[in-house]
Amino acid sequence: MSEYISTRDIEGRPPRQFYDVVEKGLEQDGGLSVPVRYPRISIDDLRAMADHQKEQGYLKLFVDVRSRLVGDSVSLDKQFQMAKAAFTPEKFPDAVNGNYAPVRQFDEKLFIQNLSLGPTAVFKDLAMQPFAQDLDYVLADRIKAFLGASSGDTFSAASESVGALPNTDMFLVVPSPKHGNMSPVQWAQGAKNASATVHNITMDMPFGPLQDIVKNIQKDPEFVDLGAVNSINWARVASQIPYYFSGYFQAIEQSGSGAKIGDEVDFVVPSGNMGNVVAGYVAKMMGLPIRNIIVATNENEVLHDLIQHGVYRRKKTALTNSPSMDIDAASNSERPLFDLFERDPVKIRQFMETFSRTGSVSLADVGMGHLSLRSLGFDSGVSNNLQRVQTIRTAYEVYNDIIDPHTAAALHVTLERPKPEIPTIIMETASQVKFEDTTAEAIGRENVPERQERFRNIERYLQNEFAYVALRDEEELKDFIRAHRR
Numbered sequence: 001m002s003e004y005i006s007t008r009d010i011e012g013r014p015p016r017q018f019y020d021v022v023e024k025g026l027e028q029d030g031g032l033s034v035p036v037r038y039p040r041i042s043i044d045d046l047r048a049m050a051d052h053q054k055e056q057g058y059l060k061l062f063v064d065v066r067s068r069l070v071g072d073s074v075s076l077d078k079q080f081q082m083a084k085a086a087f088t089p090e091k092f093p094d095a096v097n098g099n100y101a102p103v104r105q106f107d108e109k110l111f112i113q114n115l116s117l118g119p120t121a122v123f124k125d126l127a128m129q130p131f132a133q134d135l136d137y138v139l140a141d142r143i144k145a146f147l148g149a150s151s152g153d154t155f156s157a158a159s160e161s162v163g164a165l166p167n168t169d170m171f172l173v174v175p176s177p178k179h180g181n182m183s184p185v186q187w188a189q190g191a192k193n194a195s196a197t198v199h200n201i202t203m204d205m206p207f208g209p210l211q212d213i214v215k216n217i218q219k220d221p222e223f224v225d226l227g228a229v230n231s232i233n234w235a236r237v238a239s240q241i242p243y244y245f246s247g248y249f250q251a252i253e254q255s256g257s258g259a260k261i262g263d264e265v266d267f268v269v270p271s272g273n274m275g276n277v278v279a280g281y282v283a284k285m286m287g288l289p290i291r292n293i294i295v296a297t298n299e300n301e302v303l304h305d306l307i308q309h310g311v312y313r314r315k316k317t318a319l320t321n322s323p324s325m326d327i328d329a330a331s332n333s334e335r336p337l338f339d340l341f342e343r344d345p346v347k348i349r350q351f352m353e354t355f356s357r358t359g360s361v362s363l364a365d366v367g368m369g370h371l372s373l374r375s376l377g378f379d380s381g382v383s384n385n386l387q388r389v390q391t392i393r394t395a396y397e398v399y400n401d402i403i404d405p406h407t408a409a410a411l412h413v414t415l416e417r418p419k420p421e422i423p424t425i426i427m428e429t430a431s432q433v434k435f436e437d438t439t440a441e442a443i444g445r446e447n448v449p450e451r452q453e454r455f456r457n458i459e460r461y462l463q464n465e466f467a468y469v470a471l472r473d474e475e476e477l478k479d480f481i482r483a484h485r486r
């Protein structure tokens with residue numbers, strides 16, 4: 001049970017345990033780790049889980065779901081202790097009654113699930129905080145340093161969690177202001193945790209090439225001991241799955257009489273690298289009654305093209321008001337595609353190698369219909385800057401609510417579709433506090449809410465002597481790592 005293989009394994013290596021595949025993120029053959037079989041959760045189990053959540057909150061549910069993927073190399077007691085250390089009222093001061101991913105109702109069938117109560121106000125906290133515990137409790141002797149690239153949210157979520165471990169060095173690279181669209185609060189959040197051991201690095205290039213440099217270094221034998229914290233790491237995907245269960249139970253309960261466990265729902269998810277979406281997909285494969293997962297992209301519509309046209313094409317990154325979705329590829333798509341290709345590693349290799357060589361590949365190239373991803377339950381939609389600003393205004397005027405521009409991408413796609421006939425849950429991936437200028441543009445500066453305590457005057461951290469180091473290229477980055485890792 002809960003064993004893992006690589007999507008690109010053509011040699012039939014023996015399956016591995018959870019803690020063997022989360023060290024690096026990428027498999028040695030270049031593939032992604034996937035469960036040999038998705039653990040199945042029965043309707044009876046779902047009912048029991050719903051009751052557990054009501055009585056004992058998110059923690060219990062988190063362990064209930066995630067332990068099926070972690071397996072028993074770590075005892076359930078210990079898994080519970082780790083979850084308790086990850087989700088604390090100090091880190092999530094606005095979580096009410098132990099609910100770390102609360103759902104609120106917008107309309108009869110329309111719900112929104114808040115995933116941004118964590119220390120850096122983004123859904124990534126919900127997986128990065130547990131990952132820090134995995135490292136501390138289980139992997140401490142195996143990984144001492146991390147290297148990662150980020151377009152804005154990953155790096156502060158990482159330095160706020162993994163970066164806080166005393167024996168871990170972190171090297172986090174982001175595009176310089178000229179090549180990225182990070183907000184002032186995001187720059188300040190990154191600066192907050194910079195130190196002699198947590199290094200924020202800027203480079204004068206867009207996220208795509210920057211990520212390629214990071215991947216090159218990770219493949220370099222000299223740097224094999226560097227761990228990865230990016231969204232393809234299975235530890236992150238696994239920790240994102242429980243909140244789909246939580247959102248489902250809450251939406252069914254709030255739907256009132258007539259709604260019951262077993263009814264289908266749709267999720268609408270703002271998406272870049274497809275990490276969050278893939279967690280929902282795995283939840284569905286585990287037996288959570290999800291009908292469609294609707295992927296909402298911004299102008300960087302790589303996933304929309306893949307889902308609607310069967311074409312996976314690298315595009316020049318457009319800088320948008322939803323910077324955490326400004327990507328030129330969606331690496332996590334390899335996981336559902338592996339299932340779509342009937343788990344044939346040769347086909348995945350052919351597909352992904354064509355993509356990396358030419359920047360464009362189509363499902364037809366491997367003999368699949370161009371709408372095949374829709375048969376797995378995916379659907380998609382797109383928005384642009386202006387539409388997201390208008391949607392923030394709509395949320396304010398119609399639902400009396402304030403959402404961030406990533407969440408607005410999902411609400412825009414939802415409102416474009418026919419009125420939902422089954423419960424539809426929008427994932428709120430960030431708090432507007434990170435993107436106040438866009439809030440102001442949409443609803444006026446005077447209506448921007450007061451910041452939560454922990455974000456007041458966060459700009460002061462930009463004065464941190466370690467805040468950011470500017471480097472030029474791959475060689476300089478390697479030299480910097482050599483000089484600074486312990």
Ligand SMILES: *Cc1c(COP(=O)(O)O)cnc(C)c1O
Nearest residue numbers: 153272273274275276324429430
């Ligand atoms: C990272 C991020 C996304 C995209 O998530 P993926 O897992 O890469 O698809 C969406 N919204 C926000 C606010 C993010 O930080």
